Amino acid sequence: MSNLTKSTTVYTLNNGVKIPALGLGTWQSEKGKVGDAVRIALQAGYRHIDGAAIYGNEEEVGNGIVESKVPRDEIFLTTKLWNTKHKEVEKALDESLQRLKVDYVDLYLIHWPVAQDPKTEKEYPDWDYLDTYKELQKIYKNTKKIRAIGVSNFTPKQIERLLADKDVDVVPVVNQVEAHPLLQQPELLELLKKNNIRIEAYSPLGSTEGSIRDLEDVKKIANDLGITPAQVLISWNIQRGDVVLPKSVTPERIQSNLLTVELPKEVFDQLNDLEKKHGTNRTNVPPFFDFDAN
Template sequence: MPATLKPSTKEYTLNTGAKIPAVGLGTWRSVDNNEGYKAVEFALKNGYRHIDDAKLYENEDQVGKAIRNSGIPRSELFVTTKLWNTDHKDVEGALDASLKRLGLDYVDLYLIHWPQNTDSKVDDPSKYEDYVETWKSLQKIYKEGEKVKAIGVANFTINKLEKLLNADGVDVVPAINQVETHPLLNHEKLIDYLKSKNICLTAYSPFGSDKAPVLENKVVKELAQKNGVDPGQLLVSWAVQRGTIVIPKSVNEKRILSNFETFTLPKEDFEALNELEGKEGTKRFNKTPFNIFDE
């Protein structure tokens, strides 16, 4: 019997007390031909209230315009953007530039995009990971309460989070850690750690990034067919069911709509996806020259 799909209405509560929709729209690589504007405009018209952006994506102007033109009260939207690696020494300046491009007075969440400072002015390699000082700058802005409503990190491992949380002068716990997450990289240990610290996990690249290879996985396709859903709906629903936030990216209207429809997986199918990494091996699809995962 086909699963009963419904537009996602689930929200999670951050450690700030703010609510974040479980399913959001990712906007990476949505640049050409005004794709960022069109995707966000369409998503907001069809129920999305969570938009994820970043300076790196080079489309904050498009995303912001779509948000402003939507007619949806700002208080009903959750908007994320991110600090890029070259801006660790000028956090507030980078945030102000993002807000200007977005045309917004504040963002709901501001993340350190990677735990690396690649500013060309840094001549000591040991300072490439001086994200503690970066975080202290974010703390200051957050406590002022005007430009950001929550702060967090992305691509942080347990070891890096431990270093951050145990550092002198750090007294704000990240609200979010955003990492690549899917059944071939399920981050069980990281999720357990984050729960112990009251930090939510946001899953990016839930289909495996370029060309969405996880959608083509044999087990994923079989389980999707069994439940009468498409593989993307299966993976988004699995992500939500395990208590994570998920931000599938698409500029295709049909995919934007289908990614927003979720269902509850039968226990055996949910467990089959939980066990997939253990059976087929860990696969990380987002690899960068400036980050080495230490776990």
């Protein structure tokens, strides 16, 4: 039998802000359902909600927060700056705050290290993610709209370039990337640990391009432990030290995903070996970004 308990793990980010290790992801959550999902999650005990402007559901997320009746200061709320807004960071943030019905977000991320002209969707020749990050720094230092800043989908080279810039004096608190047993990214993980930057794992169960929880190895481990495949994978991320962001709009799954367990060492090791056994599987590869070229 399992020893499942509600996840209460909290990490302290490099600027002293505390972040719950387990959050509700809202990417690809169906419109008309995500507000209820947020409300149900918060009422079930989640205290961390991850969103983004491009998801197109910030208003619903904001409604869910209001309807949950959970005090704002008990909730860790994240949103992200989209590629075509890199030259108007504060305006984009203000629009997100308005849709979310809040005065501040706990974490604001550059969604992708790609600064695109909204008219052409081509990358600007005179502006890139370093310029954008410096704008985030200013807002972080001079306003109360953001409690922490970070990045998302940055490669090791991009993290190194960011940290090496003489005008960057606020280290990002997180890099939100796809992370699960088939995409462990040891080089990135090592670099982030060295600089006290936390990994946030999106698509921890896989995505529409490939479900990790359907792997026979994962299903067997789940069966042996008497828990769900999702609980196996979420527990693996937390045991690894990641923030993890499973997504669901199904009430039963939302509640069961909050339950985690300390995996026996041999099980944890077995999950760590899956990438060697099955190969690397990145499920989110957008047309505008080449992970290998950066």
